[in-house]
Amino acid sequence: MSDGLMVAALAVAALVMSCAWLVYVAARRGGVAGRSDVLGVLVRPRGDWWILPVSLLVVGGTAVAWQAAGLAPTYQVRMAVMLVALAPLALVDHREHVVPNRALGALLGVRAVIYVWEAIVLPDVFVDMLRAELITAGIVVLFFVMVRMLNKGGIGMGDVKLFAVMTLFLGTQLALASIFASLLVSFFVALVAMATKRKTRKDTFAMVPSIALGTALAVVLVSIRGAL
Template sequence: MIPLIGELLTSGSPGQMVAGVLLLGGGAIFAVCAVALSLIDLEEHRLPNRIVYPWAGITAILLVLITFLLGDGPGLGRALASGLLWGLGFLLIKLIYPPSLGMGDVKLVVVLGLYAGFLGWETLAAAVVLSFLLGGLTSVALLVTGRAQRKTRVPFGPFLILGTALALIFS
């Protein structure tokens, strides 16, 4: 994402420059919401709707504006499809085995899917893989060191956020 923002900001085109500024704003909003949600999830094992819902709405509005400025209809469609697919996938997991995920995780991945999907299917795939990899490795480390038991609840939100952030930064 960083190269894309750099290209847009230095393009000389007013529309592209505004799109770059909007992407920077979206990144700042991502950072603020990500830190708040991660801290809350680590402390309370929940992801409050009062943060997730406004974040989703602001993200959708930003992506529509950026799409309008860049004329990238497929990017917006991919973002919407990614958020929906990741959210439905997590909802299915939640319905099959309810203790596996919280509904906050299901809602969170819709927002994260919007961000990742806008940049491409590869970015979405990287976000999903990195999220599970980071969460899994941390859980194994906690088990091996005796800091967790097999039934210990480990909040997944911070790993979803970190995995997506890494995918966005390096895409």
């Protein structure tokens, strides 16, 4: 597949995945409001349609850099899936202060399918890659569980599970960079919120919006750097 066709394919995939996530978010919002009218939630004046152009712009733009960097198609798909998933998860966390297990389970299912694809097209490196990702994900979970034990209000288990899923999608190096960037964004967001007296130290902060922004920044910067 040519570079142009790969970029177009990733952009279309991002658009389709975004539509599916949009319906999911609308269904959750309708359920929380005691409504089952998903279409009514979707077409309301202040909808969540911004997810579509944002996902298309981020995935389509970085996909150009991915081609220049010569990344494997399977890895490009992995990054695209993770980037598209973070925006709706950030919305849900912002509104409900929860990271849905069903959404994380769906992502794991997608990752399992990609693992099968990688086992077929990358047999020489698949086992080592899988081992590294699983070990890193385990270390990430263990670390943040310890952090949670020391400071229960610091991070939720949903955020911990999301970090583990991110590791399986992004790979060890990019996942660690994304987690670090996410924590930095979360720190500055908390500082601004407390400085403007919108939040106090005792308040709960939705972390997934910061994770989404931090991960997007890390992926974009690493992608551009790799393409240069």
